[in-house]
Amino acid sequence: MDLTRRHFFKIMGAAGAGVTSGASSAGAWESKAPPDPFGCLVDLTRCIGCRKCEHACAEVSGLPTPERPDCQCTIFERNRRPDDTAYTVVNRYFTGKLDRYDKPEPTFAKIQCMHCQDPACVSACIVGALTKDDTGAVRYDVTKCIGCRYCMVACPFEIPAYEYHDPMTPRVMKCTFCYDRISKERGLPGCATICPTEAITFGKRMVLLEVARKRVADNPAKYLNHIYGEKEVGGTSWLYISGIPFEQVNLPALPDNPSPKLSETIQHSLFSYLWSPIALFAALGVFRIGSGTQDNAQEKGGE
Numbered sequence: 001m002d003l004t005r006r007h008f009f010k011i012m013g014a015a016g017a018g019v020t021s022g023a024s025s026a027g028a029w030e031s032k033a034p035p036d037p038f039g040c041l042v043d044l045t046r047c048i049g050c051r052k053c054e055h056a057c058a059e060v061s062g063l064p065t066p067e068r069p070d071c072q073c074t075i076f077e078r079n080r081r082p083d084d085t086a087y088t089v090v091n092r093y094f095t096g097k098l099d100r101y102d103k104p105e106p107t108f109a110k111i112q113c114m115h116c117q118d119p120a121c122v123s124a125c126i127v128g129a130l131t132k133d134d135t136g137a138v139r140y141d142v143t144k145c146i147g148c149r150y151c152m153v154a155c156p157f158e159i160p161a162y163e164y165h166d167p168m169t170p171r172v173m174k175c176t177f178c179y180d181r182i183s184k185e186r187g188l189p190g191c192a193t194i195c196p197t198e199a200i201t202f203g204k205r206m207v208l209l210e211v212a213r214k215r216v217a218d219n220p221a222k223y224l225n226h227i228y229g230e231k232e233v234g235g236t237s238w239l240y241i242s243g244i245p246f247e248q249v250n251l252p253a254l255p256d257n258p259s260p261k262l263s264e265t266i267q268h269s270l271f272s273y274l275w276s277p278i279a280l281f282a283a284l285g286v287f288r289i290g291s292g293t294q295d296n297a298q299e300k301g302g303e
Contacts, residue, residue: 029261033117037136037237038182039205040192041212042110044242044249045222046199049076049090049108053191053200057088057112060178060190079250081111083161087175088112088191095248107242109249110191110200113138113159113175114229115237116258123260124154129172136205136237137177145172156233156254177237205237212241234258 054066064085068075076092090110097105119138122130129144130151147170152160163170178189182202187193192202201208209230216223228246229236232254240251247253 029264031118031234031258032132033235034132034134034136037115037117037134037205038177038202039115039136039208039237039239040189041201041203041208041239041241043199043201043215044107044109044240044244046197047090047108047110048197048199049092049106050196051075051090052194052196053110054086054088054090056190056194057175058086060181061087061176063087076106082113082159082174084163084165084171084173087173091250093249095244097244107244107249109240109251111157111250112191112238113177114157115175115177116233117235117237118233118258118260120154120156120233120259121151121160123264124150126150133179133183135177135179135183137179137182138174139176139179140172140174142171154259156252156259205235205239208239212239216241231256234261 051066058064058066066086079091080086080089082089088110089112090108092106092108094104094106097107099105115136115138117132119130119132122132122138126148127144127146129141129146131139131141133139147162149160149162149172151172152158152162159174161173163173178187181187181189188202192200201211203211209227212227212230216225216227222243223241224243224245226241226246228240228242228251229238234257240246242249
């Protein structure tokens, strides 16, 4: 049988088209986002880089005291990321803004787990160690975790960290959204309780969006007309407003579609029907037989 690579890929393309067309019958992807989660609004124009949120987070979460907790100078000389010892960090950025004395004016930005509405980390976890709670928190169950670290690869914000220094019982570490405080005690996350300039506002996500829209509308010269986290990757529980482009403070430009939408649609489409893997292996088998036939014909022609 004469089956070239081009013919093989045509067969596979037809099979792929069949998988895509069967997606609707297999069940269209549906968002699993909670209807009315909590959230936090961060106003970067109010942040002064005091790092009190870092200290409060460490204290509430039982983490080591932040490096140089009272320092607002040398600590900002390097760009830091949340890790297994710090769920949140504040960085300083010089973006070209000048103060009234024509001196460079810094912008400070706090970063932590964004607690996405449809989290990629939850979708990537093969054992259910990560779940999205109705409060809005993305929760972690260490008793289920097998240490595959797929969540770290999947996260578009590169947030989950791993306890590499602990070879016996390592954990995936990230902001918990102070779940116990907001769910049981009806309190606020540690970072939101201590901010002296009220740069962090805690509340229901829909209410926070209205607050953000009003601030932007009332001060168009002060804010960009963009609420970061409203739509990025399907929306996040942490929202930001700013006077400078978010990319300049290391908040990445991301698509609106949730990351799990494509991956889960493909997975469900491929494996919802028995014929999908059968078609794949059948095509591979035909390709192998065709290649063998061509080899035999070439050998006989050489004789």
